[in-house]
Amino acid sequence: MKLSYLFIRTLKEAPADAKSTSNKLLLRGSYIRKVAGGIYSYLPLCSIVLKKIKKIIREELETIWAQEIIIPLLNPQDLYPPVSIKKKEGSFYFKDRSGRTMSIGTSSEEIITDLISKEVRSYREMPLFLYQIIRVLRDDNKAKGGLLRPKEFFLNEIYSFHTSIEDLEKGYKKICEVYLKIFKICGIDMTVLPSYSEDGYEGSKFLIFNELGDELIYVCPECGYMATSEKTDFFISEETFIKEESSPVESVFTPGKKTIEEVTAFMGEEPTSFAKTLLFKTDGKPVAALVRGDRELNPHKIKKLLNVKKLEMADDKLVEKVTGAPVGFAGPVGLGKIPVLADLEVKNMQSLIVGANKGDYHIKNVMPGRDFNISHYGDLRMAATGDLCKNCKKLLEVKSAFKLAEGFKIEDKYTEPMKATFFDEQSKEHKIIMGSYSLNISQTMAAIVETHHDENGIIWPSSVSPFDVIVLLLEPSDEKQKEIALNIYNFLKKEGVDVLLDDRDSRAGFKFKDADLLGIPLRITVGYKAVKEGLVELKIRRKNKNIVFPVQEVISEVKNLFKM
C-alpha cells in the first residue's frame, strides 16, 4: 500500500475527551474516529489489525476442531419460551413492523441451543465446539476508555456441547488454553481469575489491569492472593461486642427518601448506622438479607449460605407483597415467617436504622433479637476498601481491570428448558451440557496498544501490525530516491512482506513522526544517502535503534529480521 492512497489523517494531539492511552493513540494514528460515546468508526489501518486478530483466533480455534458458523443477529423474542422471556441486560429491544419484539446484537445461547436440540442426536457427535465472530451491540452506560469498553464491537463467541460435566470441564480447560495462547500471540499478558457468571455459574475472567477498568480486583501485596470482587474472601474478626440495651424503636418520617444516600443525607446519620434490607427469591420463596448501609451484598455468598442453586432479586411486586410498603422502605421488623439473613458486621452494630415496611418511614434504635430475629449470620458482603487478606491479614489493594474474555460452565441453563438432549450408548436420553465463552476483539486491539507503546506512538507486535515494514521516501521529487524506494517496496511485496510506502509529498520530520505514531515494527528510510552513498537506514520501532545498510543488503536484512 502507498500512503498517498491510504485514507488517513493523523492528529498531532488527541481530542481532549480521550482518556485512555489506547484511545489517544488510536485516534491520533487515524485508526479510529469517534461517532459517540463507545461508538467508533474503524478506519482502514484498524480494519487490517482486526483482520489479523480474527485470523489468529480462527487459526487457534481450528486446532481444537472448533467450527465457524454464522447465526442471526436478529433474535425474535417469542421463539423460545420460557428462556427468552427474561430480558438480557445490555441488549437492544425493538418491535418490527408486525409488532413482534426482537432483540439485536445480544448473545446467541437460545438460537444455538435450539439448533443443537434439533440437529444433535447421539453422544458420538460431542464434544462439539461452534464459534462465530460477530458484531455485537451493548446498551452500556459504562462505556469509557474508547475501545476498552465500547458499545459496539467485534466479538468471538464459542459454545461447547458435552455429554457430561466431566467432559465440559475438559472442553472448558481447552478453550481457556486457546484463549491464553491467542492473547500471548497478540502480546498481551493476561490475568485469569475464577469468577461467576451473572446467574452464578462457575467460570473465569481474562483481565488486564488498567486504572479505567470497571472490574475490581483485590490483591494482597504480601502473599499474592488475588481475586475478582465477587470471589474475594477477606479476614473476618471473630470478636463480637457486647451490646447495651438501646432505646425503644422510634419511627422517623422520611418522605420519598428511598436510597441509602437520600436517607443518610436526610437524617444526618452515617451509612454505617444503617442496615440495608434486600429481598431475594429462591425456589419461589422470599428471603431477606441485611448488610451495613455502606456495604454491598454478594448474592453468591447468600446462595452458599442457603445452599441453593438459584437466587433472584425479588421484583417490585414481591417486595410490595412481602413488606406491605412501596419499594425503598423494606426492613427486617415484622416480616413474619420470612427467613432473615444478616452479614456478620450487622452483629456488631449497636443498633440499626432500617426501613419501616411502611411508605415514607424508617425506624431507628432497632436491635436484632429484641425487635426481630435473624435466622443466619454469615459473611454475605462484597469485599471493600480496607478489608484485610484472609491469609496474612495485610491490607488488600484494590485494582481496576478490564475484562477482555470470559468463559462459563453454563451446564444445563439452556438445554434443560429447551429440551436439548442426546442418546448414550445404551440409547438412554440425557441433557446436553454446555459451556459458553467470549472474547472481545475490539477491546483486545485496544489492550495491545495499552501494552505496546511509548511516548511517540504505538509499537505493534508483528503478529497484529497492519504492515510489517514502512518505507519512507524522504524526497519524492528526487527521481533517483523514488526509484530506490520503489524498488525496495516492490521487492518486499514480492517476497510476501506487508509493506507501506510513505510517498507523500510532505516534510521528512512529519514522516518520521507518523511512522513512530503508526507503530509499524520496521522502518526503512530512503534519503539522499541512498543516492549518494547507496545507504539506507533501518529502524526497529521497538528498539528505537537506527542501523545503516547498503541498499542491496536491505532485502536479506528484512528477511532475516522476519525470519523468512
Ligand SMILES: [Zn+2]
Ligand atoms: Zn495475603
